[in-house]
Amino acid sequence: MREYISLATVAARAGVSVSTVSRIVNGEMRRASPATVARVLDAIEAVGYRPNPVGRALQRGQSQLVAMIAANLDNPAMATIASSTEAALREAGYVMVLCDTHDRPELQDEYLYAMRAQMVCGYVLVAAVPSRGLSELSASGAPTVFVSRRNPVGNGPFVGIDDCAAGAAVADYFANLGRRVPAVVFPRLGSSASRDRVSGFLAKLRERGWSDKAIIQADGEGRSHLQVGYNAGARIFGGSDTPDSILCVSDQIAYGVNRRALERGLKIPGDCDIVSIDGTPLNQWVAPWLKSIEIPYAVYGAEIVAGLQLIWRGESFGERLLPYKFG
Amino acid sequence: MREYISLATVAARAGVSVSTVSRIVNGEMRRASPATVARVLDAIEAVGYRPNPVGRALQRGQSQLVAMIAANLDNPAMATIASSTEAALREAGYVMVLCDTHDRPELQDEYLYAMRAQMVCGYVLVAAVPSRGLSELSASGAPTVFVSRRNPVGNGPFVGIDDCAAGAAVADYFANLGRRVPAVVFPRLGSSASRDRVSGFLAKLRERGWSDKAIIQADGEGRSHLQVGYNAGARIFGGSDTPDSILCVSDQIAYGVNRRALERGLKIPGDCDIVSIDGTPLNQWVAPWLKSIEIPYAVYGAEIVAGLQLIWRGESFGERLLPYKFG
DNA sequence: CTGAAAGCGCTTACAG
DNA sequence: CTGAAAGCGCTTACAG
Numbered sequence: 001m002r003e004y005i006s007l008a009t010v011a012a013r014a015g016v017s018v019s020t021v022s023r024i025v026n027g028e029m030r031r032a033s034p035a036t037v038a039r040v041l042d043a044i045e046a047v048g049y050r051p052n053p054v055g056r057a058l059q060r061g062q063s064q065l066v067a068m069i070a071a072n073l074d075n076p077a078m079a080t081i082a083s084s085t086e087a088a089l090r091e092a093g094y095v096m097v098l099c100d101t102h103d104r105p106e107l108q109d110e111y112l113y114a115m116r117a118q119m120v121c122g123y124v125l126v127a128a129v130p131s132r133g134l135s136e137l138s139a140s141g142a143p144t145v146f147v148s149r150r151n152p153v154g155n156g157p158f159v160g161i162d163d164c165a166a167g168a169a170v171a172d173y174f175a176n177l178g179r180r181v182p183a184v185v186f187p188r189l190g191s192s193a194s195r196d197r198v199s200g201f202l203a204k205l206r207e208r209g210w211s212d213k214a215i216i217q218a219d220g221e222g223r224s225h226l227q228v229g230y231n232a233g234a235r236i237f238g239g240s241d242t243p244d245s246i247l248c249v250s251d252q253i254a255y256g257v258n259r260r261a262l263e264r265g266l267k268i269p270g271d272c273d274i275v276s277i278d279g280t281p282l283n284q285w286v287a288p289w290l291k292s293i294e295i296p297y298a299v300y301g302a303e304i305v306a307g308l309q310l311i312w313r314g315e316s317f318g319e320r321l322l323p324y325k326f327g
Numbered sequence: 328m329r330e331y332i333s334l335a336t337v338a339a340r341a342g343v344s345v346s347t348v349s350r351i352v353n354g355e356m357r358r359a360s361p362a363t364v365a366r367v368l369d370a371i372e373a374v375g376y377r378p379n380p381v382g383r384a385l386q387r388g389q390s391q392l393v394a395m396i397a398a399n400l401d402n403p404a405m406a407t408i409a410s411s412t413e414a415a416l417r418e419a420g421y422v423m424v425l426c427d428t429h430d431r432p433e434l435q436d437e438y439l440y441a442m443r444a445q446m447v448c449g450y451v452l453v454a455a456v457p458s459r460g461l462s463e464l465s466a467s468g469a470p471t472v473f474v475s476r477r478n479p480v481g482n483g484p485f486v487g488i489d490d491c492a493a494g495a496a497v498a499d500y501f502a503n504l505g506r507r508v509p510a511v512v513f514p515r516l517g518s519s520a521s522r523d524r525v526s527g528f529l530a531k532l533r534e535r536g537w538s539d540k541a542i543i544q545a546d547g548e549g550r551s552h553l554q555v556g557y558n559a560g561a562r563i564f565g566g567s568d569t570p571d572s573i574l575c576v577s578d579q580i581a582y583g584v585n586r587r588a589l590e591r592g593l594k595i596p597g598d599c600d601i602v603s604i605d606g607t608p609l610n611q612w613v614a615p616w617l618k619s620i621e622i623p624y625a626v627y628g629a630e631i632v633a634g635l636q637l638i639w640r641g642e643s644f645g646e647r648l649l650p651y652k653f654g
Numbered sequence: 655c656t657g658a659a660a661g662c663g664c665t666t667a668c669a670g
Numbered sequence: 671c672t673g674a675a676a677g678c679g680c681t682t683a684c685a686g
Contacts, residue, residue, distance in 0.1 A: 018665095019665080030671065033671060041658070051663085052662090053445055057678090059666085060665070060678080080401060086425055086426070110417075119379075282582075286613035329683035331679075333679055333680085334679065346656070346681080347657075350681090351680095359656075360656090363655080363656085379679050379680070382662090385679080386662050386680045386681045
């Protein structure tokens with residue numbers, strides 16, 4: 001496993017210099033005579049040569065590695081983003097390195113530095129948290145795409161949905177259905193995405209005549225959104241008013257809320273409608289009671305890679321808000 | 328982003344040669360005078376030097392990258408394996424590259440070749456499928472750990488559970504409960520793991536007095552185990568005998584079977600008990616009706632990395648069967 | 655105890 | 671149209 005077929009092998013076989021082989025490997029066909037090109041191509045074929053990305057990376061000061069730094073792979077939404085990004089990168093000839101920060105800034109920084117050392121050619125930050133390293137990355141101008149959560153320490157290319165509009169759509173849905181006691185559940189330490197979903201929801205309800213105090217708001221704590229929902233559920237179903245409609249800013253929060261609702265003997269749907277924002281395919285199988293705004297995570301990968309390619313070409317890429325499906 | 332602090336920078340600052348700095352960076356402290364060591368350490372600190380893994384990889388013929396080649400990241404069990412492996416590798420100073428083969432042999436091969444070119448120092452194959460490239464890898468003796476499914480084209484280090492025993496445990500459980508019409512649901516194109524679970528289940532039932540025809544066996548097709556279960560469910564609940572107990576070889580199959588059961592108006596549990604082998608944490612939240620053999624996926628990562636480290640040290644590592652929890 | 659030198663596989667001005 | 675040479679950052683015999 002320690003023998004690699006190098007340019008030199010091919011060059012020797014074709015009777016030319018490594019420079020010539022290198023150029024041809026890199027597609028500069030016109031700079032060599034057709035006869036030479038043919039001979040080199042034959043030699044490549046014959047010995048089964050494949051360019052060594054490590055040598056190339058060292059020389060170019062940049063590898064074909066793209067770092068995906070995600071907050072939590074156990075979250076199915078992030079797993080789907082990772083999976084679709086991986087597929088899109090492979091198709092474009094890149095290799096994805098996966099880093100799971102568990103939402104911890106120190107780990108995020110550790111990875112950011114390690115990836116820089118690996119000379120990665122790009123960064124995909126899914127639900128990034130503020131950190132020193134992120135600020136440095138931001139300032140360095142390295143090719144970076146933020147996903148789901150916007151850059152928490154500046155701005156930069158973003159792939160996601162219009163979170164405000166999504167929240168508002170749920171508000172309209174509840175209002176049109178004639179619901180009177182709406183609630184919203186979100187994580188205590190929310191991202192820009194959570195916040196926008198909540199504020200879009202609240203703004204639209206106000207617009208449609210609700211007073212702020214008529215809307216139940218519950219944040220929850222926990223290391224997973226399941227816990228967040230379960231914890232917030234305790235307060236939501238324990239107050240004087242029981243909501244007849246609940247927006248959960250993620251599927252997993254809805255699962256947690258639902259479990260609490262079941263424990264309290266509530267019928268869902270029926271006593272109370274729950275809508276979440278995520279719409280993971282799993283819902284249809286294990287949570288038919290749940291209505292969702294469907295975020296097209298499976299196409300995130302393609303958009304992220306398209307964004308990176310624009311940036312590599314020096315073109316600008318501000319943000320890409322993908323359409324979601326509801327109902 | 329194109330400036331990297333190199334050994335040369337440190338050497339210049341410390342007034343020594345790069346060789347000396349290199350040795351010290353690599354922990355060969357005793358080969359330099361204490362004064363030199365101190366000076367070099369200071370310089371490293373002062374300029375914030377970090378070894379460049381690319382240069383190192385090229386020289387050593389081996390990177391610090393470990394390839395994780397998994398069949399399907401959308402499966403929560405694999406996502407958990409990926410996540411725990413990633414954490415364990417990071418702790419050990421390695422970086423994980425993630426490849427999702429979607430269970431396709433050509434893609435698996437593409438990745439295997441690409442990873443070889445990246446000079447990865449190890450392979451983690453989760454649910455590998457037979458392929459040309461896998462045979463080559465197998466023959467090459469490269470450090471490899473197979474996870475969940477054993478090497479389908481030979482043998483090699485394995486991390487998983489005793490699938491046969493797990494299947495048998497479920498058979499005992501059903502028998503002790505007094506169930507009369509057991510069934511088992513598995514994917515048509517099964518892995519060694521599926522097969523072992525099924526055969527362990529069947530063998531134990533036979534031992535306890537069932538005849539083969541008294542056990543309902545249903546395989547299912549589909550691109551996901553959810554589909555597999557749903558499809559097999561149609562046949563299971565459509566026959567002359569309705570089972571009173573079902574073993575599903577994975578959680579997702581159980582979700583699919585359950586959905587079909589609900590459509591047929593069956594009560595679960597009650598009319599029929601379902602037990603699955605996986606025991607993903609999500610079950611407690613979205614499938615309280617499901618009893619499971621719990622596979623400790625969260626500790627797979629540590630075992631996998633421990634296995635790789637044994638192999639790297641030249642020690643042998645046959646297989647590691649982890650204990651599962653049931654009930 | 656320390657350094658000069660070669661080389662890992664590659665790319666890229668530069669000279670011819 | 672082609673090649674010799676330098677260099678990306680590192681490690682490692684080898685010589686002193």
